[in-house]
Amino acid sequence: MKSTPSRHDTPPLIMGILNVTPDSFSDGGRYSDTAAAVQHALAMIDEGADIIDIGGESTRPGSRAVPDPEQERRVIPVIQRLRECVSRSTQLSIDTTSARVAEAALDAGAxxxxxxxxxxDDPAMLALAADRSVPIVLMHRQGMPEAMQQNPCYADVVAEVRGFLSARIEAALAAGVAQNKILTDPGIGFGKTLEHNLALMAGLGEFVRFGPPVLLGASRKRVLSTVCREPDLTALMPATCATTTIGVLAGVRVFRVHDVAGNRQAADVAWAVRRAE
Incomplete structure (x- = not known):
């Protein structure tokens, strides 16, 4: 049976990002071919990825929804090929807001x-997670991707995101999702300004303390580009490693990243320090 990572007895997990899309914000089009996608996933596994997160729809700011059949066309062959050639110890995740796409992905081996x-976005998603007894990541997003960066506003971003996630946890439990199958994600970059994103990262410990295991997805995000004054998003691996270190020390359990090797090292060192405390 698949379950979410425990908080204290195992090192944090690295989730490698596999965007099978033409328009994702930093690697769109690089892995839209099945063979290229599978090769990249295998390379990430060799570098230390515990989970591969496969998505067929970009959720970058300004992106538009992709129809379910097109998402399935992009991701299902990749999931099938990976499930045939990688150990069950490597988990496969489907990145989607569509229950139909998620169900097809689970059938294919996710x-x-x-x-x-x-x-x-899809009321059937929580029931599907409950029925299939699989882990589900519940992320905060203010607005829809197409317009979420148009003047996002909060009175207290940490409190409001925490309240939203608490409500979604309750909704998942009411739909029958087991408590040990739920993870939360504060949603760095999803309807937040620079200041909001920094406040959320500074407040990661609050999310860790209040509920289920936390996933952090800060990899190559615009907040890092702005802080580091680096317009080339592919050059933000060191900055992403810094957020991974901060997250491990705060108790975050899963890190969704593009650059696996560096973030695996950052997580391992931070974990060793945390254990020494």
């Missing part, structure tokens, strides 16, 4: 659901 809408 193990997790990563839903950037926390089950709001």
């Amino acid at each position: 193990d997790w659901i990563n839903d950037t809408s926390a089950g709001r």
Whole structure:
């Protein structure tokens, strides 16, 4: 049976990002071919990825929804090929807000659901996670991707995101999702300004303390580009490693990243320090 990572007895997990899309914000089009996608996933596994998160729809700011059949055309062959050639110890995650796509992915061999809408875009998603008894990541997002960066506003971003996630946890439990199958994600970059994103990363410990295991997805995000004054998003691996270190020390359990090797090292060192405390 698949379950979410425990908080204290094992090192944090690295989730490698596999965007099978033409328009993702930093690697769109690089892995839209099945063979290229599978090769990249295998390379990430060799570098230390515990989970591969496969998505067929970009959720970058300004992106538009991709129809379910097109998402399935992109991701299902990749999941099938990976499930045939990698150990079950490597988990496969489907990154989608569509229950139909998630169900097809689970049938093809996926193990997790990563839903950037926390089950709001498709009311069938939480019931599917419950029925299939798989881990589901519930992420905070203010607005829809197409317009979420148009003047996002919060009175207290940490409190409001925490309240949203608490409500979505309750919705998942009410739908029958087991408590040990739920993870939360504060949604760095999803309807937040620079200041909001920094406040959320500074407040990661609050999310860790209040509920289920936390996933952090800060890899190559615009907040890092702005802080580092680096317009080339592919050059932000060191900055991403810094967020991974901060997250491990705060108790975050899963890190969704593009650059696996460096973040695996950062997580391992930070974990060793945390254990020494």
